[in-house]
Amino acid sequence: MLDKIGFENGLLIETICSTENPDGSPHSAPIGVKRAGMLLSIDKLFKDTITFENLVRSGYILINLLDDIETFYLATFSDLPREEYDKSYSTRIPPLRRSNAFIEAELVNFRDRDNFVSVELSISGILIRKMKPCFFTRCKHAVLESLIHATRVPVFRRIDPKEAGSLMKLILHYRDLVSRICPEEPYNRIMNGIVNRLRDTQI
Amino acid sequence: MLDKIGFENGLLIETICSTENPDGSPHSAPIGVKRAGMLLSIDKLFKDTITFENLVRSGYILINLLDDIETFYLATFSDLPREEYDKSYSTRIPPLRRSNAFIEAELVNFRDRDNFVSVELSISGILIRKMKPCFFTRCKHAVLESLIHATRVPVFRRIDPKEAGSLMKLILHYRDLVSRICPEEPYNRIMNGIVNRLRDTQI
Structure with missing residues (x-):
């Protein structure tokens, strides 16, 4: 099943992982998940x-697979x-409404x-929700890379300003x-949103 | 149909375009294709x-949509x-055997x-061949960005060494x-292949 959906062995994919808060509400965060065999x-x-x-606490996680960059933007900052x-x-x-599939683990x-910890998860279920012919877009991935770097910039500004500078250079690139x-929407708007957020953090 | 397969208006996607040689054989090259309305x-x-x-000469092009990075690697250099x-x-x-869909235009x-020229194309057909739940991978896109930069490095080494240096820096990143x-296979192998090719060009 993992092979069938393109989640090949050894591949690291960028997902949004949802977990359950103590009050039963869901919490989501962008997290990279790698496949190692089964x-x-x-x-x-x-x-x-x-x-x-x-x-x-719960021992359980729902891994959303999606290619909607707006959801990643929202989940990164709030x-x-x-x-x-x-x-x-x-x-x-x-699951997230814009997820194309999700894995229960x-x-x-x-x-x-x-x-930090390194986590090992076993799969208890996979549900495919939306299928498309997949292809590459530089735009979506430029935004995704920027989101990943953006979460690290404020941290590195405190502990390693040179690394923070390198990450900012990549984001501006x-x-x-x-x-x-x-x-066009939403790529440029999100990129400007990322840069403005980092500018605000600096002040 | 374009919306349905995720090719939204204004989106630039990285494709492999096939055209017909004078002898009837196909020729393919990685090319970015943008949607502007229909x-x-x-x-x-x-x-x-x-x-x-x-x-x-022929007025015709077949646009392969695929997310197979190995095919992009092959088509970039040979x-x-x-x-x-x-x-x-x-x-x-x-069409390419690993294409998920293709557009005849x-x-x-x-x-x-x-x-160079700016080209406008009208769609005469779309065929979907393989569908999956799409998601993001940093690995595939790191390779794709490197392939795009790699084709420009030898040119810029002649006309703008500073720009060539910036692109090399991105590739090494x-x-x-x-x-x-x-x-894991094939990402690291392809990345080393790209860097080695550029090293050979330099000598």
Whole structure:
């Protein structure tokens, strides 16, 4: 099934992982998930995250597979509002409404690595919701790379300003790329949103 | 139909375009294709390319939509061998065997811009071949960005060494990313292949 949906062995994919808060509401965050045979892994899950707390407490995670860049943008900088979720299927956690598929997984074990853990997950279910002929877009990935870098810039500004500078350079490179090759909605707007956020953080 | 397959208005997608050589054999090259309403456009098609010659002569192009990075790697640096194509459907040009969909298009007009042209195409057919739940992978796109930059490095080394240096820096950034997050086949091998090719060009 994993092969069939294109999630090849060894491949790291960018997902939005949903976990259950103590009050039963869902929490989502963009997380890279790698396939290792029939198991999945999260290489670096920081301990100061809600995802870590929820995963350790409930032992359960719903991995949304999607190619909607707007949802990644929303999930990177804020809690996703309830309307971004669909009704739940078999489990208590609802999938994101724009997800193309989701994987239900359970915590097998985690290795402690100081301020983060490496997580191993077993798959309990896969549901395909939307299928399309997949192709490459530079625009969407310029935004995705910028989102990933953007979460690290404020941290590195405190502990490694040179690395923060390198990441900012990459983000500005992607903003130029997007404004040149895909100035249409939503790409340019999101790129400007990312750059403005980082500018505000700096002040 | 374009909306249905995720090819939204204004979106630039990375495709492999096939055209027909004078002897009837197919020729393929990676080309960015943008949607503008119900028309498609290629912003920069260089006049010294086989694609340009074939398109102007035959007035016809087959646009392969695919997310197979190995095919992009092969098509960037060499002619695709016959076994990379399937049998042809309605037209004389066969689609690539790893394409998820293809669009048949006809030349509407082109604007002359010195050493390149801007091309406008009308769609005569769309065929969906393989569908999957689409998602994002940093690895595949690191390779794709590197392939796009790699074709420009040798040119810029002659006319703008500083720009060539910037592109090389980006490629090395992607090689580091790939070797860190997806050292599995085929990503690392392709990245090393790209860097080695550029090293050979330099000598």
